[in-house]
Amino acid sequence: MNVLDISQAQVERQVSQMVEAVMAVIAGYGLSVIGAILILIFGWLAAGWMSNGIMRAFGKSPRVDQTLVTFAASTARYAVLTFTIIAVLSSVGVQTTSFVAVLGALGLAVGLALQGTLNHVASGVLLIMFRPFKVGDAIEAAGVSGVVKAITLFTTEIATADNVKVIVPNGTVWGGTIRNLTAHPTRAVTIDIPIAHANDIDRALSLAVAELASDARLLKEPAPGAAVARVTDASVTVSAVGWVKTADLAPAKADLSKAIKARFDREGIAPPAATPRPA
Numbered sequence: 001m002n003v004l005d006i007s008q009a010q011v012e013r014q015v016s017q018m019v020e021a022v023m024a025v026i027a028g029y030g031l032s033v034i035g036a037i038l039i040l041i042f043g044w045l046a047a048g049w050m051s052n053g054i055m056r057a058f059g060k061s062p063r064v065d066q067t068l069v070t071f072a073a074s075t076a077r078y079a080v081l082t083f084t085i086i087a088v089l090s091s092v093g094v095q096t097t098s099f100v101a102v103l104g105a106l107g108l109a110v111g112l113a114l115q116g117t118l119n120h121v122a123s124g125v126l127l128i129m130f131r132p133f134k135v136g137d138a139i140e141a142a143g144v145s146g147v148v149k150a151i152t153l154f155t156t157e158i159a160t161a162d163n164v165k166v167i168v169p170n171g172t173v174w175g176g177t178i179r180n181l182t183a184h185p186t187r188a189v190t191i192d193i194p195i196a197h198a199n200d201i202d203r204a205l206s207l208a209v210a211e212l213a214s215d216a217r218l219l220k221e222p223a224p225g226a227a228v229a230r231v232t233d234a235s236v237t238v239s240a241v242g243w244v245k246t247a248d249l250a251p252a253k254a255d256l257s258k259a260i261k262a263r264f265d266r267e268g269i270a271p272p273a274a275t276p277r278p279a
Helices: 003-058 066-091 096-105 107-113 115-130 170-174 201-213 246-266
Strands: 138-141 144-151 155-159 165-169 178-180 186-195 225-231 236-245
Touching (some): 003 066, 115 144, 115 155, 138 155, 144 165, 155 170, 165 170, 186 246, 201 225, 201 236, 201 246, 236 246
Antiparallel strands (some): 138 144, 144 155, 155 165, 225 236
């Protein structure tokens, strides 16, 4: 027998031993691994079914706040996924009691590593508890302005005025100033129009108030009014203020700005002189 035959025999023996080892592992753990994969797939699907089921069951109910619905759906999804992971570990022979003990021992390290994520979860809970806004409210928060579409365990979804979907971490929302633009049923509409110094200021104020009073959307109480907002070397700014229902704010402001300017033009209230462009 030459050296080549000996080397070939050794290779064949090693390959045979490796195949036997792989078959032994498959025989010992194959069913457990397959079961773990099936549990993982089923748990992932169940998490989606649970979340979607809550949304379908309560999403269109007028008696249930949509903020609570989206938050509950998100929480249920993550809860099912957590139990799924524990079940997968148990199916492959990992003692879950030991696993929980290890998690407890590593809790401080994990908490420090995930403090940002845990902050978002805690902030989400606080947003639900204290309710500075709800789904459907128009808000300004974390530098974003728009309508709240959903509040989940980790994030708040906002649709901007041009219908852009913005996802903001809950910690960022809760940690900053929140302006709820639709929390109250009425809002003040303020219209500032600059006029020239040569105009009769009292007459301009009266005309602005009259134009406000002529709009049916303006509330009788508080009564509309007008005042001088600021005076510069170039102009005097007339500020007209009235109160409207919150839903009427944007269209009322646009219409009244145009109407007051047209009224001033008809009544001879001159605008400021145009600033000459530099040569």
